[in-house]
Amino acid sequence: MDSRLLHYFVMLAEELHFGRAAQRLCISQPPLSVAIRQLEEQLGAQLFERSSRGVRLTAAGEHLQSRARQLLALSRQAAQEARDIAGGTRGHLRLGFVGSSLYRGLPQALAQMQRTHPDVRVDMLEANSAEQLLGVQQLRLDVALVHSIQPPEGIASRLIASEPFVACLPADHALARAPAVDLTQLKGERLILFSSLVSPAYHQRIYEMCQAHGFAPEVRHEVRHWLSVIALVSLGQGVAVVPSALQRVGLPGLVFRPLAGAHPPSEMLAMWRREPDNPLVQALLEHLRQAVQSLP
Template sequence: MELRVLHYFVTLAEELHFGRAAQRLRISQPPLSVAIKQLEEELQAQLFERNSKGVRLTAAGEHLLTKARQLLALSHQAAQETRDVARGTVGHLRLGFVGSSLYRGLPQALEAMQQTHPQVRVDMLEANSAEQILGLQQMRLDLALVHSIQPPEGIASQLIVDEPFVVCLPEQHPLCAAAAIDLGALKGDRLILFSTLVSPTYHQRIYEMCLAHGFAPEVRHEVRHWLSVISLVSLGQGVALVPAALERVGLPRLQFRPLLGEHPHSEMLALWRTAPASPLVQALLAHLRQAAQGC
């Protein structure tokens, strides 16, 4: 059954007059009569009784009227929802993120997204950078927030955060007396570092920073999350080089100091598939950029 013919049928059922129904449909009467006849033949059921006194629905017609109205309503709803999804006003967004993004504007961006897109649901998955890229490629994620990494083909990227590394120290460490720290001063300390399996770019970047200042760091622990890094520092297990955003975590027994001189920065990138284009991804990206500027 064509939706157009069902629309003709419902209009005739409401008017019970071919002339008025045709006028309401803005067609001539013969095409309406032909469409109704073809519908009856398709269904093998008489839908209207026609006589000199007018037109009335049969029992089969009464049954079809209820179902046709439901089908037309569902069709209208489906069309409206499809238009809304295309415009990015409703829908579902699957977001991957690294832990440090929670201190780099992600909560504020999600709150702004809720205000501008109240009918959009955002599902979140915390994962490392490599896991998120795989999620994008397998279409399990729509947007990923990762540490600095070279995106593969078919994945677009945008820099969201670019900030310096700072030294994270246990509060009783002698270097806490300094206002800023030369990286070479950490030569005798044990370093707590991201696992090379989890974030090889960060691991290599920090390692090379130490080598540039004349020492290979003694790595005490390799962990999967920034919060694990600074938690181990707070327990006196070593020192760490961390993104400046982690100063906002508020863990006790920690001190943060800037580094002297010029050093590579800590970056957070947003990644997404280049096709198909998603207005929801672009909307959340805009909120992420704005929120990061306010942090």
């Protein structure tokens, strides 16, 4: 049904007078009469009884009156929601993330997003970088927070955080009190490393850092999560080279020491589809930028 005709019908049903209803609608009376006849023809039902004594609703008209009000209210609500979504103040955001992002400002960014966008629902999926990127390409994710990886065609990216790698050692390790650790000092140590299947980029980066210092690391364990890496270190199962953000975890039995010399950084990037544009992605990225800047 034409919402304009329903609107005219509701006005007349409230006034039960063509002249007053037309005045409220800011139209003349003839177009209102034509509109009511059109609606009755579309429905195949008489909605008003007209007589010298005035206008009154038929049984069909009384039934339609309450439903028409509901339909018009839903229509107004849907139109407002569409405007809100287009303006980035309402909607649904599907976010992929790697575990280390929880220590790189993501919780703070989500808290701020909830305050500024209370009508936005954010669904989160923890996955490795490759899985997230596939999710973005297949329209299952709107934005992905990934480790350093080259975005494919059609995918936009932005650097969110860049920080140094540090040595992660058991608290009783011989190097625990050193001001800095040279990677050559880890030669012969049992290294706990991020799985090459989960994050080949990180695995390869750390492996190459060791090779650049003249040794191939003795990999003791390969795990799927950074928290598993540092947990095994705290249990005395080996040492690790990790992003400095993991110092914020607060796990006991660990010591973090800077690496001596120059090394490639640990990076976290956001990736999303270039088309169609989603204003909620840009809102989240801005909150992430602010959250990362405010981290200690």
